[in-house]
Every structure is written in structure tokens, then in C-alpha cells.
Amino acid sequence: LLNANERFFLIDCGEGTQIQLRKYRIRFGKINHIFISHLHGDHIFGLFGLISSFNLVGRTATLHIFGPDQIEELILDHLKFFQNDLSFEIAVHKFQHHRPATILKDSNVEVITIPLKHRVPTCGFLFREMQVPRNIKKEMVEKYSIPIRDIVKIKEGKDYKTSQGKTIPNSELTLPPFRTRSYAYCSDTAYSEDVIEIVKHVDILYHETTFLNKDKDLAAETLHSTSREAAEIASKAEVRKLLIGHFSSRYKSYDTFEKEAQEVFPETTAVNDGDVFSVSRVRGKSMT
Amino acid sequence: LLNANERFFLIDCGEGTQIQLRKYRIRFGKINHIFISHLHGDHIFGLFGLISSFNLVGRTATLHIFGPDQIEELILDHLKFFQNDLSFEIAVHKFQHHRPATILKDSNVEVITIPLKHRVPTCGFLFREMQVPRNIKKEMVEKYSIPIRDIVKIKEGKDYKTSQGKTIPNSELTLPPFRTRSYAYCSDTAYSEDVIEIVKHVDILYHETTFLNKDKDLAAETLHSTSREAAEIASKAEVRKLLIGHFSSRYKSYDTFEKEAQEVFPETTAVNDGDVFSVSRVRGKSMT
Numbered sequence: 001l002l003n004a005n006e007r008f009f010l011i012d013c014g015e016g017t018q019i020q021l022r023k024y025r026i027r028f029g030k031i032n033h034i035f036i037s038h039l040h041g042d043h044i045f046g047l048f049g050l051i052s053s054f055n056l057v058g059r060t061a062t063l064h065i066f067g068p069d070q071i072e073e074l075i076l077d078h079l080k081f082f083q084n085d086l087s088f089e090i091a092v093h094k095f096q097h098h099r100p101a102t103i104l105k106d107s108n109v110e111v112i113t114i115p116l117k118h119r120v121p122t123c124g125f126l127f128r129e130m131q132v133p134r135n136i137k138k139e140m141v142e143k144y145s146i147p148i149r150d151i152v153k154i155k156e157g158k159d160y161k162t163s164q165g166k167t168i169p170n171s172e173l174t175l176p177p178f179r180t181r182s183y184a185y186c187s188d189t190a191y192s193e194d195v196i197e198i199v200k201h202v203d204i205l206y207h208e209t210t211f212l213n214k215d216k217d218l219a220a221e222t223l224h225s226t227s228r229e230a231a232e233i234a235s236k237a238e239v240r241k242l243l244i245g246h247f248s249s250r251y252k253s254y255d256t257f258e259k260e261a262q263e264v265f266p267e268t269t270a271v272n273d274g275d276v277f278s279v280s281r282v283r284g285k286s287m288t
Numbered sequence: 289l290l291n292a293n294e295r296f297f298l299i300d301c302g303e304g305t306q307i308q309l310r311k312y313r314i315r316f317g318k319i320n321h322i323f324i325s326h327l328h329g330d331h332i333f334g335l336f337g338l339i340s341s342f343n344l345v346g347r348t349a350t351l352h353i354f355g356p357d358q359i360e361e362l363i364l365d366h367l368k369f370f371q372n373d374l375s376f377e378i379a380v381h382k383f384q385h386h387r388p389a390t391i392l393k394d395s396n397v398e399v400i401t402i403p404l405k406h407r408v409p410t411c412g413f414l415f416r417e418m419q420v421p422r423n424i425k426k427e428m429v430e431k432y433s434i435p436i437r438d439i440v441k442i443k444e445g446k447d448y449k450t451s452q453g454k455t456i457p458n459s460e461l462t463l464p465p466f467r468t469r470s471y472a473y474c475s476d477t478a479y480s481e482d483v484i485e486i487v488k489h490v491d492i493l494y495h496e497t498t499f500l501n502k503d504k505d506l507a508a509e510t511l512h513s514t515s516r517e518a519a520e521i522a523s524k525a526e527v528r529k530l531l532i533g534h535f536s537s538r539y540k541s542y543d544t545f546e547k548e549a550q551e552v553f554p555e556t557t558a559v560n561d562g563d564v565f566s567v568s569r570v571r572g573k574s575m576t
Contacts, residue, residue, distance in 0.1 A: 015337040016304040041340040041370055045333070049303040052329040070369065077365050081358065082329055 001026060002127055002183055004109050010034045011125060011185050017046030018053050024274050029059065033104065035111070036067035037187060038122035039074065048078055051090070059088040066093045066103055066111075068121040097121035100198055106130075114198050116189035118223045124186035126198055134174035144168060176283040183279070184239075187246050190220065191229040196237045203279040205239040206271075208246035209257055215248075224248075227257045231264035242268040243277065289314060290415055290471055292397050298322045299413060299473050305334030306341050312562050317347065321392065323399070324355035325475060326410035327362065336366055339378070347376040354381045354391055354399075356409040385409035388486055394418075402486050404477035406511045412474035414486055422462035432456060464571040471567070472527075475534050478508065479517040484525045491567040493527040494559075496534035497545055503536075512536075515545045519552035530556040531565065 001021070002009040008030040010017070021028045028050070036044050047065070054063065065075065072092045079086070095103050095113050104111040107130055114124035133155035141151070144162055154160055160168045184199040187208035199205050210224035219226045225233075227244060234242035242265050247254045258270040269277075289309070290297040296318040298305070309316045316338070324332050335353070342351065353363065360380045367374070383391050383401050392399040395418055402412035421443035428434070432450055434442070442448055448456045472487040475496035487493050498512035507514045513521075515532060522530035530553050535542045546558040557565075 015334065016307050019304050019307075039369060041337055045337045045340075046303065049329055049333045052333075074369050077369075081327060081362050081365075 001031075004127060004129065006030070007108065008032070009111075009127065012037055012043040012187070013046040013050060014042045015045040015049075018050045020273060029054075029057065031063075032061055033064045034066070035125050036065065036071060037116070037124060037185070038068060038118060038120050039070055040120065040188070043187075044071075044074075047075075048082065051078075051083065051086070054088060055083060055086050062089045062091050064091045064093060064104075066095060068097050068123065069094050070121075095123060097123050112198065114184065114186060114195055115192075116186060116195070117192045118188045118190070122188060124184060124189070124195070126182065126184045126202065128182040128202075129178075129180040131180050132178060134170075134177045136174050140168075140173045144173075146173075178281050179284050181279045181281070186233075188224055190223040191225050191233070193233075193236070195233055199233070199237045199239060201238055201240075203240045204243060204277060205234050205237065205241070206243040206245065207233055209244040209261065210246050210248050212251070212256055213260055227260040228264055231261035231268060234261075234265040234268070240267065240279075241277070243271045244268060245271045289319075292415060292417065294318070295396065296320070297399075297415065300325055300331040300475070301334040301338060302330045303333040303337075306338045308561060317342075317345065319351075320349055321352045322354070323413050323473075324353065324359060325404070325412060325473070326356060326406060326408050327358055328408065328476070331475075332362075335363075336370065339366075339371065339374070342376060343371055343374050350377045350379050352379045352381060352392075354383060356385055356411065357382050358409075383411060385411050388414075400486065402472065402474060402483055403480075404474060404483070405480045406476045406478070410476060412472060412477070412483070414470065414472045414490065416470040416490075417466075417468040419468050420466060422458075422465045424462050428456075428461045432461075434461075466569050467572050469567045469569070474521075476512055478511040479513050479521070481521075481524070483521055487521070487525045487527060489526055489528075491528045492531060492565060493522050493525065493529070494531040494533065495521055497532040497549065498534050498536050500539070500544055501548055515548040516552055519549035519556060522549075522553040522556070528555065529565070531559045532556060533559045 002011060010031045013034060072094055075090065075092055093103060095101060097115055099115060101113050102110055103113055110128045110130060112126040114126055116122040116124050134157060136151055136154055146160060150160060154170060154173050157170055159170050160173055182202040183204045184202045185206045186195055189208060207230035208225055209227040209230045211219040211226045213226045213228040216226050230244050231242060244257055244261055247257055254270055258268060261268040290299060298319045301322060360382055363378065363380055381391060383389060385403055387403060388401050390398060390400050398416045398418060400414040402414055404410040404412050422445060424439055424442055432448065434448060438448060442458060442461050445458055447458050448461055470490040471492045472490045473494045474483060477496060495518035496513055497515040497518045499507040499514045501514045501516045504514050518532050519530060532545055532549055535545055542558055546556060549556040
């Protein structure tokens with residue numbers, strides 16, 4: 001679950017998602033957008049229960065579901081059996097998995113697909129805050145008696161020319177804008193360098209690591225990644241932080257995953273259910 | 289999950305069933321029979337994940353799934369999207385929901401449907417051990433030099449006539465047979481006296497109690513039962529023990545459910561996930 005300025009984006013929805021959301025006291029009525037990376041059970045089998053629960057509490061807001069081509073048929077088939085009379089609308093947004101595309105964009109956030117290499121059509125998702133206008137310094141408005149019509153331009157980054165013909169540079173008039181924060185999610189996928197350009201410089205990259213390097217043949221065969229490969233993507237994309245997960249249940253302990261990745265990319269954390277990671281809202285130059 | 293002499297019968301399969309089975313360390317590879325009472329999400333949304341997991345571990349044994357009419361189409365539809373190449377076969381057994389019927393019977397157990405009153409076709413299930421032959425007392429075989437050809441008849445309850453023409457009554461030759469144990473599961477349903485005859489004298493009756501008596505109008509409207517109604521069924525059917533569950537999440541505490549039922553039927557327990565109830569294997573007269 002991505003909380004982007006109190007907008008809740010649910011990314012994949014495996015079996016038991018609603019149970020986990022309740023456990024961690026997420027107000028899941030706030031989820032209006034669900035992004036499904038691919039149609040494998042561990043990424044979608046929780047969707048139907050969530051839809052049922054939304055209906056049970058009388059949800060009215062439209063639920064937007066993004067997913068690969070087949071998702072529309074799957075959802076329609078499902079509703080045929082279980083819910084013909086939903087209390088809310090479902091808007092299904094299908095995406096192509098061959099090239100990156102902007103699938104959602106408004107004044108706050110942009111969501112771009114990340115084509116991945118898996119056994120079925122699969123995309124990851126890049127979430128990026130939109131740049132908001134600069135904040136103008138109040139005292140400067142007073143000092144130079146700046147008229148309202150010029151304020152919008154200054155917020156956009158323009159300098160200001162006083163009635164005396166003196167040019168005041170924008171940097172003196174405004175605070176630096178907030179950095180635009182970003183999060184990228186890549187699961188499930190074989191090692192794919194095509195990802196690097198898209199996730200370049202993101203604040204947090206989640207990348208699957210189903211296997212350890214010693215099982216890299218198995219990773220290649222099943223189109224999954226090793227921990228080392230995930231770290232290489234993070235390193236080459238120069239992201240700020242790497243989160244890894246999706247560990248195969250064949251391993252008794254997951255400690256080795258973190259260690260293996262950290263050898264390549266030290267800023268790696270192996271994640272557990274319920275973990276929370278935040279990216280602070282700070283003023284300064286965005287990396288992306 | 290019903291463990292009948294180490295045969296595992298799964299009864300309904302809501303979202304997260306496989307997660308709960310793992311949590312309670314149930315070896316779910318031993319499940320060969322799944323009984324679905326009706327096609328509401330909280331009774332079937334865990335089936336697809338369970339099928340996936342069976343496939344992932346390379347299950348080969350046929351999985352028998354029993355359910356109302358539509359279940360076959362639902363499962364076929366599902367497999368179309370997710371699994372065309374299962375490592376095992378699924379045998380779907382559809383049942384009619386209008387009258388009780390034996391849907392499984394072998395030398396160990398018999399399963400009979402219990403027609404229920406709900407918003408969609410719904411049946412509960414009665415599981416009954418089959419009567420096994422009496423155990424003959426070894427010392428009697430020696431004492432009367434009983435030939436092998438007569439032993440089978442004696443196990444079936446016949447008396448024995450010695451070569452001297454003396455009749456030895458069966459009760460002297462054999463131990464009393466084990467009682468045949470029984471379990472009945474009724475969810476979801478409005479109060480229905482049709483159930484009583486079918487579940488008469490069972491060792492354990494599970495009956496849903498979605499609502500408390502104070503909300504009996506809501507129970508009637510949604511075709512669910514109150515705690516008091518479940519207890520009335522148990523009392524009229526003279527069962528040994530009543531288990532209640534399926535409490536609406538509208539209630540903050542479930543203590544009242546147990547108290548309300550116990551006023552009518554003292555041998556009532558409100559159940560929680562992970563609870564285990566056993567029926568001892570004892571010799572003596574069966575009640576059913």
C-alpha cells in the first residue's frame with residue numbers, strides 16, 4: 001500500500017490482503033486505485049474478497065483497477081458469479097505490457113508502467129509526485145508590492161521586474177520547491193536492464209528477489225530475480241533505497257537475502273509484512 | 289477441517305484458508321475432499337489459492353470438490369485464467385440443494401447434504417462414520433476353536449453354534465462395536481426445522497449464528513440465524529454438543545453469543561480460529 005499524501009494506492013492484491021489491511025488498521029475504504037502487476041494468484045486472489053467487503057459496507061466511490069489485458073474479462077467473469085449488484089462502480093483500466101506508459105496522471109501524482117520479464121504479461125509501477133508550484137515568500141510580496149497577476153508567474157519560477165525596472169531573481173522571492181518523491185515497484189521479473197532507465201534515481205525501489213544467487217539457474221528458468229540481481233538494478237539505477245521481498249518459501253531464513261544484496265547495494269532492506277517506510281517531504285532539487 | 293481417522297475433509301474455504309492451515313500446521317496435502325456449502329466469497333475465495341499451492345508443490349492425487357450446481361463452471365472459468373496445466377486432476381461433484389443426498393460413501397465414512405435456507409443454493413454437510421465390524425475376542429476363538437469361515441459371520445453379529453450344538457451368544461464372543469461418530473455443519477442458513485431430522489443425535493453440530501436474538505429481524509431478512517435459533521435446532525435435534533460461529537462483525541464482543549445459546553442449549557461453545565474439538569472413539573451403542 002502506497003500512501004501518497006493520504007491517497008491510498010494498493011499495489012497487487014494477494015490472498016488475504018483485506019485480512020492484513022485490517023490487521024494493520026489501514027482504513028481501506030480510502031483505497032480508490034488498485035494496480036495489479038500480473039494475473040498470478042499471489043498477486044490477485046485477494047481482489048475478489050476486497051470487492052466483496054467494499055460492497056458489504058456500502059461503498060459508493062468508483063474503484064479503479066489497473067491491470068494487464070485479461071483483467072477485464074477476469075473481473076467480469078467473477079462478478080457474474082458473485083456480485084451483479086455492486087453498490088459502487090468498478091472502472092477497469094487495461095495496460096499494454098510491452099512499453100512503459102503513463103496510466104494515471106493528475107495534479108498530484110503520475111503512475112507509469114514498468115514492463116517486466118515474467119511468464120505472463122507483467123508490469124511494475126512507478127509512482128511519482130507531480131512538481132507543485134514554488135512557495136512565494138510573504139515578506140517579498142510586501143517588500144516589492146508584487147501585484148497578484150505576477151505571483152503565479154513567480155511561483156512557476158520566473159524572476160520579477162519591479163516598477164523601477166530592477167530584476168529580482170526568483171531564488172530571492174521563493175522557497176526552493178519540495179522534492180518530488182518517487183516509488184517504484186518491480187514484481188515479478190527476471191533480471192531486466194530495461195527497468196533501469198525507468199526507475200532511475202527513485203527514492204525507494206521495491207524489487208522482487210525470489211531466489212539467492214546460488215539458485216540463479218532456477219531464477220532464470222522461472223523468470224524471477226536473485227537478490228544480487230535486484231541489487232544490481234538498484235545500483236545501476238542509482239536509487240536511494242532498495243526494498244526486497246517475494247522470497248521463495250524454499251529458504252528457511254531470509255537473512256541471507258539482505259546480506260547478499262547489501263554486498264552490491266548497501267542501502268537494502270529485506271521487508272516483512274507490516275513494515276512502513278517513509279520518504280520525507282523536503283525542499284530541494286529532485287533527483288528524478 | 290474435519291479429521292476423520294486421518295482423512296482430512298475441508299469444509300468451506302474462505303479467503304486465507306491456506307494461510308490459516310499453515311499457521312496451525314495442518315499438512316494440507318492430506319486434503320483430498322473439499323466441500324463447499326455455497327458460492328459466497330467468505331466460503332470459497334480461498335479455494336483458488338489452495339489449488340495454486342497444491343500445484344506449486346506438484347500434487348498428483350485427485351482433488352474432489354463438492355459444491356452446488358454453479359461450482360463446476362466457476363472452477364473451469366478460474367482454471368482458464370490461472371492454471372491450464374495442473375499437476376493433478378480436479379473432480380467436481382455437483383449436488384442439488386433441494387433434498388438431502390448421500391454425496392460420498394465408502395467403507396469409512398458417509399457424507400450427506402443438509403439443505404439450508406439462504407440467499408443462494410446452500411447445503412450443510414453431515415459426516416458419519418460407517419459402522420465397522422465387531423472385534424472378536426481372541427480368547428473365545430481359542431476356547432471354542434472357531435473356524436475362520438465362521439469368524440466373519442460373528443463379526444457381523446451372528447451367534448456361534450459349537451460342534452456339540454451349543455449356541456454361544458454373540459455378546460459373549462465379541463466386544464461391543466465402536467460408536468459411529470458424527471459431525472454436522474450448517475452454514476449459512478435461516479432457522480430451518482428441516483435440518484433437525486438430518487442432524488438428529490450427532491456428536492457435534494456446528495451451526496451458524498450471525499446475529500443475536502435482538503437482531504432477529506436482520507437475521508430473517510438476510511437469511512441467517514440468531515444464536516438462540518441455533519440452540520433451538522441443537523436442542524430439538526438432541527445433539528451432544530453445539531459449536532457456534534460466523535458472528536457478524538457488527539458486534540464488538542462475541543461473549544453474548546455463547547451466553548444466549550447456552551440459555552437454550554447448555555452444551556454450546558462459541559468457536560475461534562484454531563480451536564480443536566475431538567469426539568472419542570468409544571465402544572457402545574451409537575446414537576445415530
